[in-house]
Amino acid sequence: xxxxxxxxxxxxxxxxxxxxxxxxxxxxxxxxxxxxxxxxxxxxxxxxxxxxxxxxxxxxxxxxxxxxxxxxxxxxxxxxxxxxxxxxxxxxxxxxxxxxxxxxxxxxxxxxxxxxxxxxxxxxxxxxxxxxxxxxxxxxxxxxxxxxxxxxxxxxxxxxxxxxxxxxxxxxxxxxxxxxxxxxxxxxxxxxxxxxxxxxxxxxxxxxxxxxxxxxxxxxxxxxxxxxxxxxxxxxxxxxxxxxxxxxxxxxxxxxxxxxxxxx
Amino acid sequence: xxxxxxxxxxxxxxxxxxxxxxxxxxxxxxxxxxxxxxxxxxxxxxxxxxxxxxxxxxxxxxxxxxxxxxxxxxxxxxxxxxxxxxxxxxxxxxxxxxx
Amino acid sequence: xxxxxxxxxxxxxxxxxxxxxxxxxxxxxxxxxxxxxxxxxxxxxxxxxxxxxxxxxxxxxxxxxxxxxxxxxxxxxxxxxxxxxxxxxxxxxxxxxxxxxxxxxxxxxxxxxxxxxxxxxxxxxxxxxxxxxxxxxxxxxxxxxxxx
Numbered sequence: 001x002x003x004x005x006x007x008x009x010x011x012x013x014x015x016x017x018x019x020x021x022x023x024x025x026x027x028x029x030x031x032x033x034x035x036x037x038x039x040x041x042x043x044x045x046x047x048x049x050x051x052x053x054x055x056x057x058x059x060x061x062x063x064x065x066x067x068x069x070x071x072x073x074x075x076x077x078x079x080x081x082x083x084x085x086x087x088x089x090x091x092x093x094x095x096x097x098x099x100x101x102x103x104x105x106x107x108x109x110x111x112x113x114x115x116x117x118x119x120x121x122x123x124x125x126x127x128x129x130x131x132x133x134x135x136x137x138x139x140x141x142x143x144x145x146x147x148x149x150x151x152x153x154x155x156x157x158x159x160x161x162x163x164x165x166x167x168x169x170x171x172x173x174x175x176x177x178x179x180x181x182x183x184x185x186x187x188x189x190x191x192x193x194x195x196x197x198x199x200x201x202x203x204x205x206x207x208x209x210x211x212x213x214x215x216x217x218x219x220x221x222x223x224x225x226x227x228x229x230x231x232x233x234x235x236x237x238x239x240x241x242x243x244x245x246x247x248x249x250x251x252x253x254x255x256x257x258x259x260x261x262x263x264x
Numbered sequence: 265x266x267x268x269x270x271x272x273x274x275x276x277x278x279x280x281x282x283x284x285x286x287x288x289x290x291x292x293x294x295x296x297x298x299x300x301x302x303x304x305x306x307x308x309x310x311x312x313x314x315x316x317x318x319x320x321x322x323x324x325x326x327x328x329x330x331x332x333x334x335x336x337x338x339x340x341x342x343x344x345x346x347x348x349x350x351x352x353x354x355x356x357x358x359x360x361x362x363x
Numbered sequence: 364x365x366x367x368x369x370x371x372x373x374x375x376x377x378x379x380x381x382x383x384x385x386x387x388x389x390x391x392x393x394x395x396x397x398x399x400x401x402x403x404x405x406x407x408x409x410x411x412x413x414x415x416x417x418x419x420x421x422x423x424x425x426x427x428x429x430x431x432x433x434x435x436x437x438x439x440x441x442x443x444x445x446x447x448x449x450x451x452x453x454x455x456x457x458x459x460x461x462x463x464x465x466x467x468x469x470x471x472x473x474x475x476x477x478x479x480x481x482x483x484x485x486x487x488x489x490x491x492x493x494x495x496x497x498x499x500x501x502x503x504x505x506x507x508x509x510x511x
Contacts, residue, residue: 022427029425032435036330036476038281040266120327121285186429186505211430213327264429275470288478290456305392309469316468322397324452324460324478326433332474 026186030264037262039131039208042123042215046132049125055105064100066093066133077137078257081154081246082145090145090154092245093133094126094219095237113236117220120213127215130206130260137257142202144249151246158247161240162193167231173244175229187264195251202252204261211264218245265358269335269344276338276362278309280346281330288323303351304329310345311335311362338362396459402451402486405459409449411488411495417442420489420498428479431504437474442491445471454483479504 050073051060066076067084081092087099094116101112118124145151165172176182177192190197206217222241223233234241266281282304289301307319317333335344340362347357396408406414423437438448448471449462460477471489479485482503489496 025425025427026429029428029435032423032425032437033433033476036279036281036332036435036474038283038328038330041281041283041328044266186427210433213432288456311468314468315466317466318464319461319473320392320397320463321461321475322457322459324455324457326476326478330474330476332437332472334470334472335468336470337468 022186023188030262033210033264034262037208037210039135039215039260039262042128042131042208042260043135044132045123046128046130046135049128050132055101055107055111057104057106059104059106061097061100061104061129063104064097066096073133073136075137075140077134078140079143079145081151081242081249083148083150088150089239090150090242090246092218092237092242093130094217095242097126097129097133098237116236117223118214123215126219127206127217130217131208131215134206134257134260138259140257142199142249142253142255142257144246144253146250146253154243154246155250157240157243158245159193161244162247167229169230171229171231173225192248193251195253198248198252199255200252202249203255203257204259204263207259207261207263209263215260265346265348265356267344267346267358267360269338269360269362271338271340271362274337274339276335276342276344278333278335278344279330280333280358281328282348282356283328284348284350286323286325286327286329301351304348305351306349307331308345308347309333309335310343310347311338312343313345335362393459393462396462397457399459400457402453402458405451405457406488409459409462409488411449411490414488414495414497417489417496417498420448420487420496422485422487422498422500423474424485424500424502426501427503427505429505431479431481433476434479434485434502434504435474435476436485438472438487440471440487440489440491440496442471442489442496445489445491447471447490448473449488450475450477451486451488452477452479452483453486454479454481456480 051062053060063070067079067082068076077093081090083090098112101107102109115124116126118127146155162173176189180191182189190201192198192201205221208215219236219241222244227233269276269278284304285302287299287302291299293299301323303323304321307321308315309317316335342362343359344362345359347355349355393408396405399405399408419441421439428434436450440448447462447464450460451458452460461475463473465471479502484499484501486497486499
């Protein structure tokens with residue numbers, strides 16, 4: 001109750017003082033917490049998981065091909081999602097990791113997807129791995145696949161899904177992320193269909209979420225948005241989620257990657 | 265614990281990231297039970313074995329505490345040791361060379 | 364207990380004592396001050412009877428914190444011979460959050476992430492030259508985003 005009163009007072013004060021001041025102060029907050037982010041700890045743990053022998057084949061992920069060759073991590077995240085010849089489909093980082101867990105380590109799909117979204121007390125393997133692998137693309141311009149036939153099809157499907165209204169609230173991604181000036185409580189919502197707004201977003205996911213002390217991957221973000229829209233949650237690394245991630249990443253392409261990020 | 269210590273002239277900027285739940289004893293877990301108090305109480309920073317800074321902290325410090333300190337008169341290669349002790353008597357220690 | 368286990372036990376005990384000793388010799392955790400439920404009691408527990416407001420203590424903190432669980436606070440004291448800096452968050456259930464003592468080799472500077480239960484004044488108390496000084500900054504806590 002007190003918190004809501006405080007928030008109301010704050011909103012009124014902000015309206016009076018100007019929403020711009022509030023925005024600047026929030027940016028200052030974000031800068032200050034970014035400096036103290038535990039993202040490094042996730043990267044370190046991800047590195048040890050990358051080299052850890054697991055599964056029936058007792059193999060590590062070190063031979064996993066993320067698009068630049070077996071085991072090549074530098075710049076790999078920045079060129080995802082993309083089409084892969086060996087599976088003949090477009091895959092994002094997490095889909096590709098799932099693939100390697102199955103083919104290299106012999107793990108079943110069920111086993112590898114059993115615990116993909118962690119908690120603050122116990123992050124998931126995917127979260128650690130995403131942090132580590134994304135970090136290896138720092139500085140690289142985001143350059144997802146956008147030329148091959150299936151890559152173009154994924155982009156188109158993603159774009160359709162972005163604007164597709166459904167569910168009990170008749171929401172689409174665009175309901176929140178399709179128009180300038182929208183916000184949820186004190187958080188401004190980026191217009192993800194516009195390159196200018198999509199670029200910084202795409203360059204800072206996956207990210208550590210300070211509000212729940214968890215490292216979140218982009219597959220989680222897709223899943224949670226659907227949950228927020230009161231729609232059935234998509235399957236992990238499904239065609240739909242990969243299509244959406246493709247659409248978003250292509251819209252934000254060119255931006256030098258500066259993640260993994262630290263967000264509220 | 266992850267320590268980063270960088271030298272700027274003779275001033276060392278130290279940033280240490282600690283892994284600790286810093287439970288206040290007021291949080292409820294998924295089953296609705298109160299998670300007991302568990303937090304770091306003391307932090308010590310030593311340079312070449314000599315105590316430079318001591319901190320007493322409470323559960324009011326955020327989970328996975330991150331501290332920044334500044335040391336003067338530091339030289340490259342100086343040994344930096346950071347240790348903590350929590351309310352359960354658990355402790356941790358890490359060291360690094362000032363770069 | 365057989366001979367080997369006894370030796371191991373004694374060795375471990377000696378080691379534990381050796382590690383324990385340095386921390387015990389120095390200031391023990393101030394239970395009274397940290398357990399105080401008001402800022403006034405906390406200051407009493409720290410032995411701070413009075414303090415003069417000083418512009419030489421600079422608090423860098425966000426005016427608005429999107430998340431009260433992690434609020435970065437940075438304090439620098441430009442007062443000569445600053446021996447310690449204590450941080451108090453008025454509205455917290457236990458207002459005293461931290462106290463740092465600086466020996467030779469450390470600047471009177473600290474940055475730490477603290478929890479704010481609600482919007483509150485954050486106060487820094489510095490002890491310099493045997494006297495106490497203070498500064499304050501208001502931090503508003505808000506909720507951002509979709510709560511997801």
